[in-house]
Amino acid sequence: MRKDKIAVIGDRDTVLVFKAVGAEIFSVYSDEEAITTLKNLAKNFKVILITDDIAERISSTIARYVDKAYPIVVPIPSSNGSSGYGIECIKKNVEKAIGVDILFNREDD
Secondary structure, X not given: OOOOOEEEEEOHHHHHHHHOOOOEEEEOOOHHHHHHHHHHHOOOOOEEEEEHHHHHHOHHHHHHHOOOOOOEXXXXXXXXXXXXXXXXXXXXXXXXXXXXXXXXXXXXX
């Protein structure tokens, strides 16, 4: 595996879409499998996309990578739609970085 490739973790239907654009895909069927896969991929990939439903369930494992430069772990909607977790993560990161909620126009107190 190459560091310049993108990995995608999620349900089979979602990850297959990313195969067409050259991403390495990893179908997982349990939270334990998702955790193990993420830990292994973190050694070899700079960007890891993960469906937001899985990301939400394994958020404590993903949190280990938040303060590191790589890998960048990005929640994405699954083929079943979004749980809202991914956009909430982006919103929190933007608020943390600039102190203002630019998505919903609220300032931090």
